[in-house]
Amino acid sequence: MKYSGKNVAVLGAGLSGTAAALLLQSKGAEVMVLDSADEAKLLKSTLDNLRARGVTVRTGPAAETDSAPFDLVVLSPGIDPASPLAKNFSSRKIETIGELELGWSCVDAPVVGITGTNGKTTTTELLAQMLNACGQSTIACGNIGKPLCEVALEDRDLDVLTVEVSSFQLETIKTFRPSVSVWLNFAPDHLDRYRSVAEYRAAKLRIFENQTADDVAVINAGESLPRIKARPVTFSAYTNRADFRLEEGFIVYENQPVLRMADTKLRGAHNIENIMATLAVGRARGLTFEQMVPRCKLLCRARTAANSSAR
Numbered sequence: 001m002k003y004s005g006k007n008v009a010v011l012g013a014g015l016s017g018t019a020a021a022l023l024l025q026s027k028g029a030e031v032m033v034l035d036s037a038d039e040a041k042l043l044k045s046t047l048d049n050l051r052a053r054g055v056t057v058r059t060g061p062a063a064e065t066d067s068a069p070f071d072l073v074v075l076s077p078g079i080d081p082a083s084p085l086a087k088n089f090s091s092r093k094i095e096t097i098g099e100l101e102l103g104w105s106c107v108d109a110p111v112v113g114i115t116g117t118n119g120k121t122t123t124t125e126l127l128a129q130m131l132n133a134c135g136q137s138t139i140a141c142g143n144i145g146k147p148l149c150e151v152a153l154e155d156r157d158l159d160v161l162t163v164e165v166s167s168f169q170l171e172t173i174k175t176f177r178p179s180v181s182v183w184l185n186f187a188p189d190h191l192d193r194y195r196s197v198a199e200y201r202a203a204k205l206r207i208f209e210n211q212t213a214d215d216v217a218v219i220n221a222g223e224s225l226p227r228i229k230a231r232p233v234t235f236s237a238y239t240n241r242a243d244f245r246l247e248e249g250f251i252v253y254e255n256q257p258v259l260r261m262a263d264t265k266l267r268g269a270h271n272i273e274n275i276m277a278t279l280a281v282g283r284a285r286g287l288t289f290e291q292m293v294p295r296c297k298l299l300c301r302a303r304t305a306a307n308s309s310a311r
């Protein structure tokens with residue numbers, strides 16, 4: 001087994017670090033979780049659970065100076081690689097991967113990876129609901145709140161994993177390869193973590209890095225992206241030069257109207273593009289519009305009703 005007998009440091013005792021530690025523990029690794037925060041600031045139930053399962057936990061300044069030898073370091077996405085905690089390990093040249101990469105190395109099902117500055121949680125939820133409704137069992141996970149390592153630990157029999165991926169998670173990938181990637185849109189963000197917008201964009205673009213011509217990239221046609229190896233499928237609510245486009249209130253694919261937006265009760269270009277991306281992934285997964293569109297309409301209407309009753 002890849003991780004059995006390995007000494008692994010997991011950085012961060014949040015959702016990702018905890019899931020990574022428990023997954024590694026289940027694979028027979030010796031695991032220590034290190035977190036810069038003082039113990040009193042961390043969730044007691046989380047630390048108790050980790051310790052009860054044989055994971056060592058080190059917190060506060062001691063975590064940032066720990067000098068024990070490790071074979072591997074797993075970084076939580078919220079921890080900046082330039083932070084003192086991360087640097088304590090990278091300066092010793094210990095191999096480092098992110099939680100997403102660890103989870104990816106332990107799952108069998110293909111992955112749909114969804115990134116973008118805006119709308120990725122909505123699209124991830126809608127896509128997961130639509131795939132399930134069309135008979136492809138999946139779970140929404142990743143940046144949406146359920147770490148990929150947790151899904152790997154559960155070892156459920158799923159057809160596909162619907163994974164929201166953030167730039168923080170993509171920063172530390174090595175082999176992560178979605179069979180379908182989605183690039184919803186891009187706008188400057190997270191400039192407290194990145195030195196420039198270009199650095200943030202470069203981290204996000206890594207979603208395409210390990211894809212091959214056998215994979216699909218669902219891309220907003222309004223974005224100018226570098227050359228990628230995956231087969232592109234484009235969408236846009238603004239331009240006609242896209243595979244999925246908007247015409248007289250209909251989402252149109254290859255000149256065929258497939259969905260009347262009014263039937264979804266959703267408005268706004270962002271909603272239209274999220275639905276286009278959802279349909280494009282479904283197609284890439286072998287679904288037909290006949291299967292997807294009625295379900296998509298119902299799911300969108302339920303979403304609108306839930307939003308208006310929440311107001």
Ligand code: UMA
Pocket residue numbers: 011012013014015016017034035036037042076077078079080083084085142143144145146147148166167168
């Ligand atoms: N920590 C250190 N040293 C540091 C910084 C942090 O030890 O220098 C510790 C903190 O004390 C804390 C732990 O790291 O205990 C937190 O780790 P984390 O920030 O990675 O948080 P998790 O709870 O593991 O949640 C992460 C994602 N958080 C971030 O990317 C910041 C969650 O996305 C995600 O849902 C979760 O994994 C499951 O995959 C949240 C998010 O805000 C929602 N994401 C950003 C966004 O959407 O814009 C990217």
